[in-house]
Amino acid sequence: MNRKQLIAVINKKKTFLCVGLDTDLTKIPTFLLEKDDPIFEFNKAIVDATLPFALAYKPNLAFYESQGWKGLLSLEKTVQYIRQKSNDVFLIADAKRGDIGNTSTQYAKSFFGQEDNRLNYDAVTVAPYMGEDSVKPFLEFKDNWVVLLALTSNKGADNFQRLPIGNKQLFEQVLETSKQWADEKQMMYVVGATQADMLSQVRNIVPDNFLLIPGVGAQGGSLEAVVKYGLNNDCGLIVNSSRGIIYADNTKDFADRAAQEAEKIQKQMALYL
């Protein structure tokens, strides 16, 4: 999905909500554990219920890898299912990858450009620490996006991301440098919602790029503050909620309750668009 299509979907569905598929066998309703593939069954039900309210889905790879190859198979089935169900979904692999050039090329192949729909994402999150040649291989896939970590929503963001480099902080330098590598048609940034006051600093450097904002809900960020400092003329925001939606309930009603939570956020978002 390119930038024009992404903006069109936002305006059509009146939402910039991303549902985080952080599917954890210890947190899903226990009756699902009797199924052959509980992770896939859970994801399928969540997608069916929340699709009217969601722009994007974002599985975090950690939750699938921790189940070994079977977890990866559940994820491939999920991606396939979403792709079959709708063309209007932006699909983000939250993987935070990054390695030397020839290895990043392998990672890029893992997420982009598969001939079938097994692992056919629109975007992947990438860590910036290893620099340009660790990011570029992902950008070779011209129909796909890199979502580069800039300022994350966790406490550890203070350890390095906010260190002073001259009169800037490291995350600002990451923005300044990396915006030379690709324009707003291929590059997005992760900016934690718990750092909403710093969004205006981010917007000074990257006014046009889409920002992926995790941390609304369970991690404590406020949608209002994110919109106030982050919204641009093309929306420019993809706001993620994971636990607050997918684990709103753990009875047989879990999917309905997930839909309610997603709709609540979507209604708020519609007002801002």
Next chain:
Amino acid sequence: MNRKQLIAVINKKKTFLCVGLDTDLTKIPTFLLEKDDPIFEFNKAIVDATLPFALAYKPNLAFYESQGWKGLLSLEKTVQYIRQKSNDVFLIADAKRGDIGNTSTQYAKSFFGQEDNRLNYDAVTVAPYMGEDSVKPFLEFKDNWVVLLALTSNKGADNFQRLPIGNKQLFEQVLETSKQWADEKQMMYVVGATQADMLSQVRNIVPDNFLLIPGVGAQGGSLEAVVKYGLNNDCGLIVNSSRGIIYADNTKDFADRAAQEAEKIQKQMALYL
């Protein structure tokens, strides 16, 4: 494998060589492609041939993920095979992971503490950008190691890792800060061999920690320089070679040629120990 055991194996086998299992279907001998699981068959042959000369094996996850769940299955079989074959192998998942706390816990479960041997590594490489709470969940596994990226061997290392933070460079600050999180019994660092002149700076900050040195061979680093600046009283080095060993030949003799290359390096290493 704890630090004491690791040092014992180094002294017993007279080697600190790590063989990088960056197994790429487009580079392995073509006759293997007829087998049911070419990746596993290749790895098995490489391990059988190089085991007398190797301290460690380091599969890079990217090469397996790019094959989808089947690649992960080949990797699990490889790990199982190595574990059954020898107790004297240090096994590193080169994954460069790191995420917010509860997600890093999932990654830690992916690599450590599995009840069977499916994914039972000694160590995992971790990216530092997200800070302390992204690294700590790995350190909860007291029998396992974090290998934190400090200074990598690629050109992009200059983009951020070498930026000045006061009178230090970022990679030095990463060393200073992270050595508070765990001692030399659980923390190692990645330091690129192409940066051998900077190894003495690294040793000033972390004299006792083991360093994982990629980039000897194909990436252009020299073993002599690495030993000169990096060796400490407990050896303190694990030096990786991937392509130079595993792709030394792509005929039916590939395993023998890999053994020869590994032995050549091991013989040099024995002189330094």
